[in-house]
Each structure stands twice: as structure tokens, then as C-alpha cells.
Amino acid sequence: MAKSKKAAKSKTAKMYMKPSKTDLQFGCYSERGLMSYFMFIDLPKNLPEFLQALKFPNCDENLFGKIKNEDITNAIIFSELDLGKKEGFGCPDGAIYFEYNGKKTMILIEVKANEIYEKSYNPKKEYKKGYNSTIKGQLELRWRMKELLLNECFCNDNPNEYNDRKKTYLREIERMRDFYVKDKSQPHDRFYTKNKMDDENSLASWRRLIINETGEENDESGVKKFIDELQKCKNEEVYFLVISKDTENPFDKVSDLQCPRCSTIKKESHEKYLCEELPWKNAKKQFCWLPITWIENEDPTKNRE
Numbered sequence: 329m330a331k332s333k334k335a336a337k338s339k340t341a342k343m344y345m346k347p348s349k350t351d352l353q354f355g356c357y358s359e360r361g362l363m364s365y366f367m368f369i370d371l372p373k374n375l376p377e378f379l380q381a382l383k384f385p386n387c388d389e390n391l392f393g394k395i396k397n398e399d400i401t402n403a404i405i406f407s408e409l410d411l412g413k414k415e416g417f418g419c420p421d422g423a424i425y426f427e428y429n430g431k432k433t434m435i436l437i438e439v440k441a442n443e444i445y446e447k448s449y450n451p452k453k454e455y456k457k458g459y460n461s462t463i464k465g466q467l468e469l470r471w472r473m474k475e476l477l478l479n480e481c482f483c484n485d486n487p488n489e490y491n492d493r494k495k496t497y498l499r500e501i502e503r504m505r506d507f508y509v510k511d512k513s514q515p516h517d518r519f520y521t522k523n524k525m526d527d528e529n530s531l532a533s534w535r536r537l538i539i540n541e542t543g544e545e546n547d548e549s550g551v552k553k554f555i556d557e558l559q560k561c562k563n564e565e566v567y568f569l570v571i572s573k574d575t576e577n578p579f580d581k582v583s584d585l586q587c588p589r590c591s592t593i594k595k596e597s598h599e600k601y602l603c604e605e606l607p608w609k610n611a612k613k614q615f616c617w618l619p620i621t622w623i624e625n626e627d628p629t630k631n632r633e
Contacts, residue, residue, distance in 0.1 A: 359421070359441035360408065366623040367405050367422050375400060375426075381622065382569065385579035385612040392428070401427045406554055415519070416537040417473035418460050421571075425557040432560045435567045436470050438463055441620050445570060445578030446586065459517045467568050467588040467615070468517075472504060473537065474566050477558060479593040479601065483531075498555075500535040502528070503603035507591045570617045577617045584608045588615070 346354040346365050354369075356362045371378060376399075379392035403426040411417040422437040440448055440463055448463040459465040476498055483499045508517045509525075517535075524533040539555045558566070568588075572578065579587060590611035594602040 359439050362441065362623055363421050363437075363439050364407055367407050370623070371405060371424075375403065375424075378618075378622070381618060382567075382616040383577045383618065384616045385577065387580075388613060390616075395428060399428055403427075404557060409551055409554055411470075411473055411551060412535070412537045414460075415532070416535055417469040418466055420466075420470060423554065425561075431565050432557075432562070433565045433567070434558050434561050435569050436474075437569045437571065438466050438470075439620070439623070440570070440572045441624070442573060444574045445572050446582055448572075459519070463570055463572070464586065464588055465517075467570070468508065468590075469535075470568060471588060471590050472500065472508070472535070473498070474558070474563070475504070475591065475593045476500060477555065478561075478563050478566075479595050481593070481601065496538060496540050497531070498537040498539055499531070501593070501601050501603065503601060504591055504593065505534070507603055507605065508589065511589075564614065566614065568615050570615070571620055571623060572617065573620050574617070575619065579612065579615060579617060587612070 346356055346369070354365055356365045376395050376397050379395050380390070382390050382392060384390055403424070406423040406425070409420045409423060411419065413419055420436045421439040424435045424437070426433055443463075445463050448461075460469065481499060481501050482497065484496045505517075505520060509520045510516075519535060520533075524530075527533045538550065539552055570578070574581075587608045588611070590606040590608070591603050592606045594604070596602055
């Protein structure tokens with residue numbers, strides 16, 4: 329008789345009980361439920377304090393350190409977003425758009441309630457469970473999406489026809505794909521199998537995001553509203569926030585190899601793009617961190633850190 333395999337241990341998600349203005353309570357299951365409560369109940373009352381608390385690598389200046397409620401205009405809080413779970417750029421846990429001092433800003437948020445950054449990065453996990461399952465991989469996917477969007481890497485059903493009038497798809501370009509696939513010194517994006525690499529004329533062979541399902545200018549389906557707001561931002565005004573179980577800023581502890589790999593796109597002509605690496609020392613100003621206590625605590629004004 330064959331030996332029975334031991335059942336794999338799975339983490340049990342936590343139930344977070346949250347108060348309301350009445351006698352009822354919110355039962356927030358797992359980090360998704362907790363994040364939804366935080367984004368829609370807690371954050372609107374504490375947005376300036378939240379922005380003031382952001383911690384940047386190497387204690388770099390937080391440009392929102394003195395922000396006040398009256399300084400913030402046109403704010404939009406997005407809950408979990410679907411930017412293409414498998415074929416696209418993943419599912420951020422949330423995002424915040426706001427305008428401050430004449431600048432249009434977007435912060436994309438990744439949450440790991442039960443994990444520290446370094447453990448999430450573990451290369452063995454990245455090989456086994458997938459590039460999308462680690463904080464590092466998730467941050468890289470969001471960065472790639474941002475670069476492609478702000479450089480207008482659009483196509484229609486034919487992946488070789490860029491800048492189509494309807495701008496139906498946001499599609500990764502060849503040089504960016506190669507940057508994240510061909511560096512064998514790190515676990516790479518396994519979406520790009522050999523078959524996909526050999527079939528470049530198929531849209532299914534590329535990471536992509538459908539952003540306009542109807543082709544109409546006023547299309548509000550899917551993530552179009554989020555995309556519209558993100559397109560208003562300059563590249564340097566898009567930030568990436570990690571909320572994790574770490575007790576101190578993980579970007580100060582891990583090596584550059586464990587930090588997100590960031591590439592930049594330069595558009596040379598109508599259909600020609602260049603892609604090159606942005607060193608971490610230059611990219612880090614767009615990455616920040618907060619401890620999970622910021623969204624776990626029942627009293628939103630106390631014991632944040």
C-alpha cells in the first residue's frame with residue numbers, strides 16, 4: 329500500500345471584528361475583509377494621518393509629512409482592483425488617488441497581514457507558487473503596468489498594431505518582457521513560457537489588460553475609471569505602498585537583489601520603445617511601507633506603530 333501523503337498545512341485566515349456607529353459589528357474575514365473595512369470606513373476619516381505616516385527607504389523624506397485635510401482634493405479610494413489576475417498585472421489590494429500642491433498622485437497598495445517582506449520574497453516560494461504570489465513580484469507587476477500605461481503601450485486585438493483608436497488593450501512590450509524573463513540570476517516571470525515566447529503574434533502570448541471593453545470614449549466598464557485617474561499622474565507621482573507584518577521598514581533590511589526590479593520605457597517613435605533598468609537607488613523614492621498595525625487596530629487614532 330502506498331504511503332499516504334500528509335495534508336499540507338494551510339494558514340487559517342483571521343476574523344477581525346470591527347465597530348460601527350451603531351450596536352452592530354463588522355466581521356472582516358482575512359486581510360481582504362480587513363482591507364475593505366479600512367479603506368471605506370477608517371481611511372476616509374484619517375487620510376492625512378495615513379499619508380503622514382508613510383515610511384520611505386533609508387528614512388528618506390516623506391513628501392506628505394505635513395499634509396493636512398484641507399490640502400487634499402479630488403480624492404478617490406479604490407478597493408481591490410483586478411488588473412488581470414493571471415494574464416495581466418495582478419490584483420492590488422487598493423489604491424488612493426488625490427491631488428496635493430498641484431500634483432496628481434496615485435498610491436497602489438499591497439497588503440500581507442501575516443507575512444514579512446523577506447519571507448514573501450523567498451526564491452523557492454517564487455519558483456513553486458509563482459511570481460505573482462510574492463510582494464516583490466506583485467510590486468514589479470504594478471510597476472510594469474504603470475510604465476506601460478504612462479507610455480501609452482496600447483494595442484487592439486492585433487498585438488502588433490499599437491496606438492489603436494479604441495485603445496482596447498494595455499500590452500507589454502518585447503523589451504520589457506525580456507527584462508523580467510531573461511535575467512536568470514533571479515526567479516523570473518513564468519507567465520512567459522517557451523510557447524508564448526515563440527508565438528509573439530498572438531495577443532494571448534503577452535501580459536495585457538483590457539481597459540476599454542466597448543471601444544467608446546465614455547466607457548466606464550472594468551478598471552477604466554482607475555486607469556483614467558492613473559493616466560493623469562506623472563511617472564514620479566505614482567507610489568507603491570507595502571503594508572506588512574514587518575516591525576521595521578523592510579526596504580532598509582533587504583539587499584538590492586530582494587527589492588523590486590524596476591525598468592523604464594522610452595518611446596523613440598510611433599512603434600519603437602526602449603527599455604532599461606532603473607537602479608534601486610533611484611527607484612526607491614517611489615516605494616514606501618507601513619506596519620500591518622495601521623489597519624489592524626480597532627482604534628484608528630492610537631497605537632499605529
